[in-house]
Amino acid sequence: MKTLIEPFKIKMVEPISQTTEKQREKFLKEADYNPFLIRAENILLDFLTDSGTGAMSDRQWAAMITGDEAYAGSKSFYNFESVVKKITGFKHIIPTHQGRAAEKILFANTVKKGDMVPNNTHFDTTRANVEYNDAEAVDLVIAEGKQPALVHPFKGNIDLEKLEAFLKKNHKKSPVGMMTVTNNSGGGQPVSMENLRKASAIYRKYKVPFFIDACRFAENAYFIKIREKGYEKKSVLEIAQEMFSYADGCTMSAKKDGMVNIGGFLAMNDDSLAANCRNLLILTEGFPSYGGLAGRDLDALAVGLMEALDEEYLRYRIRTAEYMGEQLLAAGIGIIRPTGGHAVYIDAKSVYPHIPPHQYPGQVLVCELYKKGGIRGVEIGSVMFGKKDKKTGKEIPAAMELVRLAFPRRVYTQSHFDYAVEAIIETFECRKKAKGLKIVWEPPFLRHFTAKFAPVG
Numbered sequence: 001m002k003t004l005i006e007p008f009k010i011k012m013v014e015p016i017s018q019t020t021e022k023q024r025e026k027f028l029k030e031a032d033y034n035p036f037l038i039r040a041e042n043i044l045l046d047f048l049t050d051s052g053t054g055a056m057s058d059r060q061w062a063a064m065i066t067g068d069e070a071y072a073g074s075k076s077f078y079n080f081e082s083v084v085k086k087i088t089g090f091k092h093i094i095p096t097h098q099g100r101a102a103e104k105i106l107f108a109n110t111v112k113k114g115d116m117v118p119n120n121t122h123f124d125t126t127r128a129n130v131e132y133n134d135a136e137a138v139d140l141v142i143a144e145g146k147q148p149a150l151v152h153p154f155k156g157n158i159d160l161e162k163l164e165a166f167l168k169k170n171h172k173k174s175p176v177g178m179m180t181v182t183n184n185s186g187g188g189q190p191v192s193m194e195n196l197r198k199a200s201a202i203y204r205k206y207k208v209p210f211f212i213d214a215c216r217f218a219e220n221a222y223f224i225k226i227r228e229k230g231y232e233k234k235s236v237l238e239i240a241q242e243m244f245s246y247a248d249g250c251t252m253s254a255k256k257d258g259m260v261n262i263g264g265f266l267a268m269n270d271d272s273l274a275a276n277c278r279n280l281l282i283l284t285e286g287f288p289s290y291g292g293l294a295g296r297d298l299d300a301l302a303v304g305l306m307e308a309l310d311e312e313y314l315r316y317r318i319r320t321a322e323y324m325g326e327q328l329l330a331a332g333i334g335i336i337r338p339t340g341g342h343a344v345y346i347d348a349k350s351v352y353p354h355i356p357p358h359q360y361p362g363q364v365l366v367c368e369l370y371k372k373g374g375i376r377g378v379e380i381g382s383v384m385f386g387k388k389d390k391k392t393g394k395e396i397p398a399a400m401e402l403v404r405l406a407f408p409r410r411v412y413t414q415s416h417f418d419y420a421v422e423a424i425i426e427t428f429e430c431r432k433k434a435k436g437l438k439i440v441w442e443p444p445f446l447r448h449f450t451a452k453f454a455p456v457g
């Protein structure tokens, strides 16, 4: 059969609300042109993030009923621990309430002022957690990974020569090194097994502990299966196991490939680091057998991690992004190619060549998409990653001005995507009328979440 169907049927529904363009204009103004500040009930299709927004399966809900809420040593923890050990092979499995909590605990116990952490591309919370410890987050993704239109099977790969040169110079100042799979900030692009293996060898040569930011490990493993020679016949689980075998630990937001609405973990082999991490965990998250989660959350996560490795599910998941991407390309809209695992990234620079980076073309597109179709996406460009030059105070723009439409897992159907494509194309047709935005207020960290904007001029 040529038609690829959603590999599930629906047994519970949630209505979504229609609003008019006029109403949406008002909501947008009230939210200071930052869609993070719009009430979700006024959004039609919410592509803000794939984080914690997925639908759980009947098996996950069933597992929640049997959750064990013992404060210490609950059965749910052991279920969760055994699944994470099976997939990752790591010795110490530390639950946290989400990914950034794992990052905070890891970096608080490893990096100090003046240190540097290399990565293919740090995700925003990862970067912020490194910088919060007065250390520097260094991105070393391959050059291909920064060219939106260029097709390459593994655009998330780290530049191995740059990594080697970087560590040769800075290994004493690098207490930990990372790789993000898939590379969220670079377009949800996968990292090849060969690249993971070689990066691992370099990290080991310089004795730098290597941690995988594993949020989308299952999507990455599936890309390896369909794109990398020698992996066609392996199961996605086997591929994931090999990926983790090259690392010394991982951070995980289970809100992504854990298929749950809340949860995460930190895992590692090092006994003394694990002991330090558990001590901080007790201070900030809770006892090591629940880490800020309910027992039932851990059970849902144990089931979800295995469901994320289901090949039928992954085929439909990856195809969804491809399907939307093909139609946008056919309409002449620039996107990151090839499409990644969890999202389609529109190149806002190519949509609005008349809006300069300091007027945030990505943020403009996010606002216009909401106005036109009630769709919510997120800017991944100079609002999220623009840096102030320490000397001149001027803003250095990000390398790319992207708008990410991220897809909640198992939530929207093909007709939702058809509608979204139509709305994006209509927005694109009105591109010449769009005007820039300026920031009128911003917080010191992660400004994209709460910054306030106003139209320029």
Ligand SMILES: *Cc1c(COP(=O)(O)O)cnc(C)c1O
Pocket: 051, 098, 099, 100, 101, 123, 125, 126, 180, 184, 213, 215, 252, 253, 254, 255, 256, 264
């Ligand atoms: C979401 C995400 C995080 C942070 O996880 P949270 O659960 O949102 O705290 C870290 N890294 C990557 C690559 C992510 O996508």
